[in-house]
Amino acid sequence: MKLFYSFIKELKLASRGYYFYIELFVAFLILFVFLFAVPATFDSKSSEYIYLDMPKEAKDMYLEEILYKDIDKKAEVVKVKIDNEKKDALLYITEDKKIYVLNNKEDVIDIADKERKTSGIIKIDDENNVKYEYYLQGYESQRLKNLLKILHVEEADTLKEVMDNQDVRSISTNYELLSDRENILPSVLVFNGSLMGLFIIAAYIFLDKKEGVIxxxxxTPSPVWQYLMSKVGVTSFTSIISSLIVLIPIMGFKPDYILLLVLLIVTGFFSSSLGLLIASFYKNIMQAFGVLYVVMMLMILPNIAYFIPSWDPSWIKIIPTYFMLEGFKTILIGNNDFIYILSVSGGFLITGIILFVISNERYKRNLLE
Amino acid sequence: MISVKNLYHSYNNDKNYQVKNVSFEVNEGEIFGFLGPSGAGKSTTQNILTGLLRIQKGEAIVAGYNVRDMSKEMFNKIGMSFEQSNVYSKLTAKENLDFYRKLFDVPTRDSIELLKLVGLEGKENIKAGNFSKGMKHRLTFARSMINNPKLWFLDEPTTGLDPSIAANIKSIIKEKNREGVTVFLTTHNMFIADELCDRVAFIVDGEIKLIDSPKNLKLQYGDKLVEVEYVKEGEIITEKLSTVLEKDKKSLQNIISRYEIRTMHTKEATLEEIFIKVTGRGLI
Incomplete structure (x- = not known):
């Protein structure tokens, strides 16, 4: 019962302070941005700016070819901004790209030079061979440059045939893909939900140290661990609330919320215990800020691997947020991989308990520091 | 109630002790004053006795519990009022006391009754953060009584309070002592110690220099003098005369019979004067 009373007291204190409302405000802000500013699926169509430097007959044939791939079979006359001037162009929209056909060579060079867009000129030489002249920006990867070099060596039909003959099989089909917007949610859950506890619990501890209430x-006859656990309880409570504020309107009832709550609670417990341990070494938040900052930055690193799967060094898996991100993503995908989620949760629970026990010992020894 | 033997403490865990070979006993039902200037080791000793600092060397028994192997149950028997107020500023006065009531395993006092006792009646629903320094101090003092302690640690209980409130606090201490509560009073204020304590210990540089009752100390170290102020031929004259020397006794009789007496006081030594005489140090 003493733990419960301490928790209620902590909840009252939190509700009368700024941190609680800042966390909720940020959750609503994220939700607002997700709903009204982030599209469900990002526009992945690339834009090509070309000029057809060829006789009219050849040009008409080429445009006819493009028109065939156009979704609505119509070319649209549009204005393209080049160096603050609006130039006429024809726009063709295919399934995977937008093709702007410009009216002269100068526009192609200007759009590359002034607007920093990759463009090209397609021409026919004296021997009736199609030639491609690309205007790149310089930062393109060597792989892209090499691809452009070989792309036109083989006939397009040959390339298509090779690609069609590639056998691609899915090992598992028991999942739904996340939309681009949903794919960002694991990152939000980790940072606004779980990791926020690390910083906020340290702030609560330093506030108590300042007021001398520790x-x-x-x-009193109440053990120190109950004092610490009541704070962990409040940070976990607020992280659950702020996570659900963002999650429910976006995901609806698609994810398994029981698994989600389990993972939110154990990851919140882990990061709060880490925050307690860090705070136990310092007298005030100014002294602890450097370490808190470094830890937060380290925890952000797996985010890069999450969004750029090709960068996934093995050492990044030592950082706990790597498994937090994977765990939350698995829940949101909804493939019911209970064993993976419970294994990750168990790992965070055990590590959290170890950190909490060490913190408890430190607070018992160093109450006056 | 308290037994301390050969207590040492060093904050740096070296031989530079802030408390050195301190030994004393506090009997049940007495008010024991622990007097000394700032940095003398008063609070360090008190923090060891209340478990806020780990005991390093020596022995201490508090309310029947060995401090070296302290049980949380001990805190049901003791109360402590801190020199620096330490209450939750975002909770009201009543919420502060109500919360602490729930942390004890023994019957506790009603929060409103305690607030009334320390003169905070009608302020129960005001957040402690909006209190003045003196009001916070009284709230901290009230909290120390919440579990009806048998042993009461008071650290500078009247510091920063105006005289009427300080008088109220002193009368509460006296009343609780009459009810049988043992009081361990830490202070550098010799007047409050003189007024309240059955015995006092003088501590300087971490060492106890002397332990005795204020009355015995005055008898032992005080000069037996009378200060008399009288009017002689229109002039006001002040003289200090011994109550022991025959010559001074006769002079005093002469003054009383011949002149108009304006004031006359026996001049006992104050605790502060005795402290300076014994330790060679002031109390600041």
Whole structure:
């Protein structure tokens, strides 16, 4: 019961402070941005700016070819902004790209030079061979440059045939793909949900140290671990609330919320215990800020691997947020991989308990520091 | 109630002790004053006795519990009022006390009754953060009584309070002592110690220099003098005369019979004067 009373007291204190409302405000802000600013699926169509430097007959044939691939079979006359001037162009929209056909060579060079867009000129030489002249920006990868070099060596039909003959099989089909917007959610859950506890619990501890109330608590029959656990409880509670504020309107009832709550609670417990341990070494938040900052930055690193799967060094898997991200993504995908989620949760629970026990010992020894 | 033997403490865990070979006993039902200037080791000793600091060397028994192997149950028997107020500023006065009531395993006092006792009646629903320094101090003092302690640690209980409130606090201490509560009073204020304590210990540089009752100390170290102020031929004259020397006794009789007496006081030594005489140090 004492733990419950301490939790209620902590909840009252939190609700009368700024941190609680900042966390909720940020959750609503994220939700607002997700709903009204982030599209469900990002526009992945690339834009090509070309000029057809060829006789009219050849040009008409080429445009006819493009028109065939156009979704609505119509070319649209549009204005393209080049160096603050609006130039006429024809726009063709296919399934995977937007093709702007410009009216002269100068526009192609200007759009590359002034607007920093990759463009090209397609021409026919004296021997009736099609030639491609690309205007790149310089930052393109060597792989892309090499691809452009070989792309036109083989006939397009040959390339298509080779690609069609590639056998691609899915090992598992028991999942739904996340939309681009949903794919960002694991990152939000990790940072606004779980990791926020690390910083906020440290702030709560330093506030108590400043007011001296830890000393007053220490001369009561209640054990120190209950004092610490009541704070962990409040940070976990607020992280669950702020996570659900973002998650429910976007995901609806698609994810398994029981698994999600389990993972939110154990990851919140882990990061709060880490925050407690860090705070136990310092007298005030100014002294602890450097370490808190470094830890937060380290925890952000797996985010890069999450969004750029080709960068996934093995050492990144030592950082706990790597498994937090994977765990939340698995839940949101909804493939019911209970064993993976419970294994990850168990890992965070055990590590959290170890950190909490060490913190408890430190607070028992160093109450006056 | 308290037994301390050969207590040492060093904050740096070296031989530079802030408390050195301190030994004393506090009997049940007495008010024991622990007096000394700032940095003398008063609070360090008190923090060891209340478990806020780990005991390093020596022995201490508090309310029947060995401090070296302290049980949380001990805190049901003790109360502590801190020199620096330490209450939750975002909770009201009543919420502060109500929360602490729930942390004890023994019957506790009603929060409103305690607030009334320390003169905070009608302020129960105001957040402690909006209190003045003196009001916070009284709230901290009230909290120390919440579990009806048998042993009461008071650290500078009247510091920063105006005289009427300080008088109220002193009368509460006296009343609780009459009810049988043992009081361990830490202070550098010799007047409050003189008024309240059955015995006092003088501590300087971490060492106890002397332990005795204020009355015995005055008898032992005080000069037996009378200061008399009288009017002689229109002039006001002040003289200090011994109550022991025959010559001074006769002079005093002469003054009383011949002149108009304006004031006359026996001049006992104050605890502060005795402290300076014994330790060679002031109390600041």
């Amino acid at each position: 000393k007053a608590y220490a001369i």
